[in-house]
Amino acid sequence: MPDNDSSGVGGGPGDPYSRVEYRRLIAWGDRIRREGPWLLALLDGAPERSVVDLGPGTGEHTAFFADQGARAVGVDASESMVEAAREHEAAGLGRFVLGDIRNADAVLVDEPPFGMAVCLGNVVPHLTGEDDLESLSRAVARILLPGGRFLIQLLNYDRILSQGIRHLPLNFRPGEAEEEIVFLRLMKPASDGRVLFFPTTLSLDPTSDEPVAVSGSKRVELRAWTAEDLTTSLEGAGFTVDLRGDMMGGAFHPESSNDVVVLATRKTSKGPA
Numbered sequence: 344m345p346d347n348d349s350s351g352v353g354g355g356p357g358d359p360y361s362r363v364e365y366r367r368l369i370a371w372g373d374r375i376r377r378e379g380p381w382l383l384a385l386l387d388g389a390p391e392r393s394v395v396d397l398g399p400g401t402g403e404h405t406a407f408f409a410d411q412g413a414r415a416v417g418v419d420a421s422e423s424m425v426e427a428a429r430e431h432e433a434a435g436l437g438r439f440v441l442g443d444i445r446n447a448d449a450v451l452v453d454e455p456p457f458g459m460a461v462c463l464g465n466v467v468p469h470l471t472g473e474d475d476l477e478s479l480s481r482a483v484a485r486i487l488l489p490g491g492r493f494l495i496q497l498l499n500y501d502r503i504l505s506q507g508i509r510h511l512p513l514n515f516r517p518g519e520a521e522e523e524i525v526f527l528r529l530m531k532p533a534s535d536g537r538v539l540f541f542p543t544t545l546s547l548d549p550t551s552d553e554p555v556a557v558s559g560s561k562r563v564e565l566r567a568w569t570a571e572d573l574t575t576s577l578e579g580a581g582f583t584v585d586l587r588g589d590m591m592g593g594a595f596h597p598e599s600s601n602d603v604v605v606l607a608t609r610k611t612s613k614g615p616a
């Protein structure tokens with residue numbers, strides 16, 4: 344989502360992801376292998392084998408669900424991400440729509456309701472406004488079937504802020520020849536429950552006189568939504584909420600879990616959404 348544009352939709356110079364090769368920065372094969380079994384168990388327990396992926400980035404989760412035979416649609420506000428994700432669409436794996444997840448119901452007005460919604464990989468903290476979380480919760484309640492599941496994964500900001508954590512673990516990816524790409528993610532707490540996040544790509548070439556160079560860096564303002572914020576918002580939109588601590592369905596421990604994983608279920612009776 345653009346750093347300085349609250350609309351959240353767009354591309355070009357205002358689109359921070361146009362400068363990030365997101366697909367290359369994540370070890371997608373390992374990640375899907377790790378997360379896949381629990382994601383599939385959740386899909387199997389959903390009222391229908393259909394998934395909307397909210398903020399899919401380059402679309403690997405959407406493609407995974409499509410590959411399992413589910414109707415899978417991704418909604419992302421970044422033109423460059425949607426363009427990259429459409430490589431999966433061209434291969435018959437899912438469909439991708441440019442749009443803002445806060446209005447997912449309006450964006451997907453022509454789609455039948457879904458059995459499951461996912462919003463993975465710290466997308467929700469990009470929603471920085473007071474009402475944004477509520478808009479998202481209500482929009483998702485409207486596009487899910489009764490009993491439909493909504494899975495959200497984000498960093499455990501309670502732990503990050505209370506323990507003064509200033510960075511995420513380094514990621515190393517192979518580059519050209521001797522070069523390695525290093526993904527450095529620094530954070531700085533800001534006021535009003537916000538965190539400044541500085542995703543930075545370094546290139547490490549042990550054969551060069553200056554072995555480490557910054558190949559890209561940006562500043563993103565995130566909202567440090569807590570497990571309690573998410574629970575309150577989702578319950579208000581007609582969901583029941585179960586908290587987990589990782590994408591394998593493990594228990595949530597507020598002081599030690601790296602992530603907050605929210606497994607919400609849309610109540611079968613009509614909620615206040």
Ligand SMILES: C[S@@+](CC[C@H](N)C(=O)[O-])C[C@H]1O[C@@H](n2cnc3c(N)ncnc32)[C@H](O)[C@@H]1O
Pocket residue numbers: 344351360397398399400401418419420421424442443444445462463464465466469470
């Ligand atoms: C860190 S990437 C996460 C990608 C992926 N879901 C994952 O698990 O790795 C965040 C994505 O959220 C998208 N995003 C942020 N705010 C959004 C909004 N309001 N509406 C739609 N997409 C949004 C960005 O464009 C970006 O593609």
